[in-house]
Amino acid sequence: MIIKDKSLIKSSEITDKAIFLSRRKLIKAAAGLSLAPFVPSVIADVNAQKKYQSIPVGPYSAALKVTDFEDVSSYTNYYEFTSNKSDSTALAKGLKTSPWNVTIEGEAEKTGVFNLEDILKANPLQERIYRFRCVEAWAMVVPWIGFPLGEMLKQFKPTSKAKYVEFTTLYNPEVMIGQKSASLEWPYVEGLRMDEAMHPLSFLATGMYDDELPNQNGAPLRLIVPWKYGFKSIKAIVKIRFSEEMPATAWNKSSAGEYGFYANVNPEVPHPRWSQSRERVLGGGLFTPKRDTEKFNGYGEQVASLYSGMDLKKFF
Amino acid sequence: MRLSKKSWAVIKTIVFLLSLLPFLFLVNDALQNQLGANPIETLHFRLGDWAIRFLCIGLVLTPIKKLFKQSWPTRFRRMMGLFAFFYASLHFLVYSILDLELSWRLFIDEVPNSPYILIGLFTYALLIPLALTSTKGMQKRLGKWWIQIHRLVYLAAVTAVVHYLWLVKADYNEPLLYAAIVFILLLLRVRFKGQLYRYQRTSN
Numbered sequence: 001m002i003i004k005d006k007s008l009i010k011s012s013e014i015t016d017k018a019i020f021l022s023r024r025k026l027i028k029a030a031a032g033l034s035l036a037p038f039v040p041s042v043i044a045d046v047n048a049q050k051k052y053q054s055i056p057v058g059p060y061s062a063a064l065k066v067t068d069f070e071d072v073s074s075y076t077n078y079y080e081f082t083s084n085k086s087d088s089t090a091l092a093k094g095l096k097t098s099p100w101n102v103t104i105e106g107e108a109e110k111t112g113v114f115n116l117e118d119i120l121k122a123n124p125l126q127e128r129i130y131r132f133r134c135v136e137a138w139a140m141v142v143p144w145i146g147f148p149l150g151e152m153l154k155q156f157k158p159t160s161k162a163k164y165v166e167f168t169t170l171y172n173p174e175v176m177i178g179q180k181s182a183s184l185e186w187p188y189v190e191g192l193r194m195d196e197a198m199h200p201l202s203f204l205a206t207g208m209y210d211d212e213l214p215n216q217n218g219a220p221l222r223l224i225v226p227w228k229y230g231f232k233s234i235k236a237i238v239k240i241r242f243s244e245e246m247p248a249t250a251w252n253k254s255s256a257g258e259y260g261f262y263a264n265v266n267p268e269v270p271h272p273r274w275s276q277s278r279e280r281v282l283g284g285g286l287f288t289p290k291r292d293t294e295k296f297n298g299y300g301e302q303v304a305s306l307y308s309g310m311d312l313k314k315f316f
Numbered sequence: 317m318r319l320s321k322k323s324w325a326v327i328k329t330i331v332f333l334l335s336l337l338p339f340l341f342l343v344n345d346a347l348q349n350q351l352g353a354n355p356i357e358t359l360h361f362r363l364g365d366w367a368i369r370f371l372c373i374g375l376v377l378t379p380i381k382k383l384f385k386q387s388w389p390t391r392f393r394r395m396m397g398l399f400a401f402f403y404a405s406l407h408f409l410v411y412s413i414l415d416l417e418l419s420w421r422l423f424i425d426e427v428p429n430s431p432y433i434l435i436g437l438f439t440y441a442l443l444i445p446l447a448l449t450s451t452k453g454m455q456k457r458l459g460k461w462w463i464q465i466h467r468l469v470y471l472a473a474v475t476a477v478v479h480y481l482w483l484v485k486a487d488y489n490e491p492l493l494y495a496a497i498v499f500i501l502l503l504l505r506v507r508f509k510g511q512l513y514r515y516q517r518t519s520n
Binding site: 070071072074075079082083085086136138181183184251254255270273274275277278280282283285286287289290 | 346351352353354355356357359414415417422425426429430431432433482483485486487488489
């Protein structure tokens with residue numbers, strides 16, 4: 001995998017904004033086709049209303065073919081609304097994502113209720129193009145807009161007692177009607193070990209594809225841990241808690257033998273009911289074969305050391 | 317219902333075409349690129365849904381016949397059973413060709429570790445002899461054995477539901493609905509058998 005560690009000059013300093021955007025868009029969309037001179041104005045107009053179009057590309061963004069926005073935004077596991085991956089789009093429309101508060105609790109010096117807008121002001125946005133791999137063996141590549149989780153957590157000055165970070169999704173069964181069903185224990189909780197949370201790959205996203213996150217993709221704030229199965233990447237976060245104990249996480253509580261706390265992408269450790277050795281990349285059509293799953297979803301070079309000495313078959 | 321042979325032929329043709337509709341919709345959606353972000357999964361799931369639905373439709377005919385003392389349901393039993401087999405076959409083919417790429421290596425790698433796939437394959441294996449012996453000729457040739465063989469459909473309905481339940485991650489509503497339907501359909505048979513038994517005893 002190619003990791004680009006670009007140090008980007010702010011776009012507005014080097015090129016006229018519209019031209020820059022159109023180029024950037026085309027590079028992403030056309031993947032190398034040199035159409036740039038022919039369509040810039042049209043593309044710029046299309047993007048005119050997007051909120052995050054001039055966000056710079058951050059480090060660790062792999063040179064991968066980005067999955068179509070249509071696919072990423074119409075195929076989501078969001079059990080708070082439904083277990084149906086396409087029905088979640090319409091059901092999630094009713095969720096009010098602004099104003100949005102995030103409660104910071106537990107083993108940190110600075111705790112309390114924080115407005116998301118203030119959090120965003122304190123954390124400059126960047127784009128990360130990451131692989132995303134679901135435990136159900138489908139995968140995609142998404143350009144997320146957000147900021148490194150670790151940088152944000154540091155601002156709350158976690159104490160030496162903080163060994164884990166626990167995240168909680170909004171609980172509002174009137175709107176999130178899936179929460180009326182007992183499919184999982186609500187609210188949804190996820191967690192990371194402190195060193196995992198502080199790893200520069202761990203990311204909090206508030207947007208994707210140059211715009212705000214669609215509700216079904218976890219607006220207004222979601223976690224992205226690209227080397228772990230997608231269920232770790234909790235959506236609509238309202239609470240972050242620093243704790244001494246390992247958090248009890250939603251899918252682990254639902255079926256401990258199938259969904260571990262670590263949930264690192266690993267082709268060698270099958271789900272008890274299905275193989276993880278291959279994955280279906282979305283957007284491939286009917287006759288594209290599955291691809292081989294990569295250990296740590298292709299981020300082994302960056303994260304394997306977090307788990308040195310651990311038996312990954314035991315701590316799955 | 318007293319209808320002419322010709323009328324029944326027309327009705328049967330209409331039922332046949334209606335039963336084919338889910339397949340035609342799928343083909344249309346595939347050609348129009350309307351199968352969503354994961355088209356293979358959509359094909360696979362929708363075909364599986366229709367296989368289990370036609371199994372249920374096939375199993376509801378005899379209870380209707382007995383409850384309402386009608387003879388017409390029997391006329392559709394073979395067609396509904398064969399449509400269940402048709403959708404199950406396509407479901408199996410989509411998995412074998414588009415997912416496993418007809419590769420033994422992948423089959424050996426992935427299938428033995430997936431109990432729900434194993435029971436799915438078992439279900440399909442049960443349906444094969446039923447489809448093969450569905451003709452009138454086979455029915456005559458096999459005599460009383462025909463009924464015995466075709467009781468396998470009860471087992472197939474149960475294993476089909478288990479196949480569905482076993483693949484679900486957390487939301488069991490839909491497979492449980494099918495489980496309830498199959499349970500009721502099988503329970504009705506136990507009841508009828510009891511009734512029949514009582515009837516025979518009193519008439520003796």
